[in-house]
Amino acid sequence: MSMxxxxxxxxxxxGLPLSASTDYDQSTGxxxxxxxxxxxxxxxxxxxxxxxxxxxxxxxxxISSLGVSYMMLCTENYPNVLAFCFLDELQKxxxxxxxxxKTNTAIRPYCxxxxxxxxxxxxxxxxxxxxxxxxxxxxxxxxxxxxxxPYQISVSELGSANGFSHMPVGEYKGTGKIxxxxxxxxxxxxxxxxxxxxxxLLCGALNLIRxxxxxxxxxxxxxxxxxxxxxxxxxxxxxxxxxxxFMYYTGWRNVKSFLTFGLICLCNMYLYELRxxxxxxxxxxxxxxxxxxxxxxxxxxxxxxxxx
Numbered sequence: 001m002s003m004x005x006x007x008x009x010x011x012x013x014x015g016l017p018l019s020a021s022t023d024y025d026q027s028t029g030x031x032x033x034x035x036x037x038x039x040x041x042x043x044x045x046x047x048x049x050x051x052x053x054x055x056x057x058x059x060x061x062x063i064s065s066l067g068v069s070y071m072m073l074c075t076e077n078y079p080n081v082l083a084f085c086f087l088d089e090l091q092k093x094x095x096x097x098x099x100x101x102k103t104n105t106a107i108r109p110y111c112x113x114x115x116x117x118x119x120x121x122x123x124x125x126x127x128x129x130x131x132x133x134x135x136x137x138x139x140x141x142x143x144x145x146x147x148x149x150p151y152q153i154s155v156s157e158l159g160s161a162n163g164f165s166h167m168p169v170g171e172y173k174g175t176g177k178i179x180x181x182x183x184x185x186x187x188x189x190x191x192x193x194x195x196x197x198x199x200x201l202l203c204g205a206l207n208l209i210r211x212x213x214x215x216x217x218x219x220x221x222x223x224x225x226x227x228x229x230x231x232x233x234x235x236x237x238x239x240x241x242x243x244x245x246f247m248y249y250t251g252w253r254n255v256k257s258f259l260t261f262g263l264i265c266l267c268n269m270y271l272y273e274l275r276x277x278x279x280x281x282x283x284x285x286x287x288x289x290x291x292x293x294x295x296x297x298x299x300x301x302x303x304x305x306x307x308x
Contacts, residue, residue: 002079003127004086005030005058007072007119008037009094009112011103012064015041018103019094019115021123033058033073040153044069045299050084053153061150063087066095068103081142084150086126088141093118186249186297196293197246199286204239206283207232207267210274228274235267235283242290249299257294261287 008020015038036055040047044064053060054076061083062071070090074083098112106112189197211232218226238260245257264287268280275283 002075002077004072004074004078004083004123007070007086007090007123009090009115010041010044010069010071011106012044012067012069013104015044016106017041017109018068018106019110019112019119021116021119030073033060036060036155037071037073040071041069047153048151050148050150051153052080052150053155055155059083061087063091065091066100068094068100070094080150081138081145082126084145085138085141086122089122090119093122186247186299189297190293192289193246193293193297196286196290197243200239200242200246200290203283203286204236204243207235207239211236228271231267231270235264235271238263238267238287239290242287242294245294246290246297254295257291261291 006021009018010016011018033055036053037060040051040053040060040062044062047064049064051062057076059074059076059078060071061074061080062069063084064070068091070087072083072087072090094112094115097115097118103112211229214229214232218229241260242257242264245253245260250256265284268275268283272280
C-alpha cells in the first residue's frame, strides 16, 4: 500500500528539528529511516533544495526554502508528484504560520510541535488520494519535476553513521554539476556591508590609478622598479576579489577573505616608500573592515523555488 508514513520540519543551518509528525511504527525499517533522517539533516545546507533518497522499501523526500527543510518518509511506490505536492503544502503553511525570525532564533528542538496537527491532517488527506482536490497543483508540480527532477541521493553517499563523511560532489539533474554548497544565498546586505563594498571599490580604483602612473614613470625613467607596478595591480585585484566574496557565496569563503586581506597587507608593506602612513592606514583598515563584513554575511539557506 502506497502512503506517507511521517514528516518533519528541520532548520537547514544546523539540522535542528522544529516539528515532526508522531510516529508509532517501531519496525526495523522505520528505525533505519530515522537514522537517515538525522544524517540528512546534518548536511541539508550542502544539498540541492529538492532531493530524494531511496532506501529499499521507503523513500525520503525533502525540499528546502528560506532556511527551513521539509522532509517526509513514504513507501517506495508512493507517487513522486504527490510526495512533493505534500511537502510544498507543508512549506506554504509553515511560512504563513510562523515568522522566519522565530525559526532562525529557535533553540529548543520541536519548539513548533503544534504544527504536527497540520502535518497529520495533510498526511491523512494525501494518503486518501480520492479526497485530493488539487489537480491543478498536481499538474503544475508534475511539470516542475519533469523540468527539474529532484537530486537522487544514494545510500552509499551517506558515508559513515556520523554523517556524510564520504559524500562526493554529485550531479544535480537538469542543472549540471553542483558545488559543495549549491544554490546558497547570502543574508541581506546591511549598511556597514554596503560601506565596506564601496570603500573596497575605492581602494581598488586608487591602486589601479597608481599602477598606471607607475607604468608611466617606468617608461619615462628606465631605473624605476617594475615590482611597484605589480604591487599596485595585485592590490587592485585583492580589493575587487573582496567585493566578489562579499556579494557571492563560494567554498572556503572565510579562508579566502583572510588570505585576500593578507595580500592587501603585503602589498601595502611593499609600497611603504610610495605612500604616507595615513594612506597605508586607510587601505589596511578598509581591507580589515571588508574582511569582517564578509565573515558576518553568511549563507541564509536555500532560496525559495516554489510559488508561495
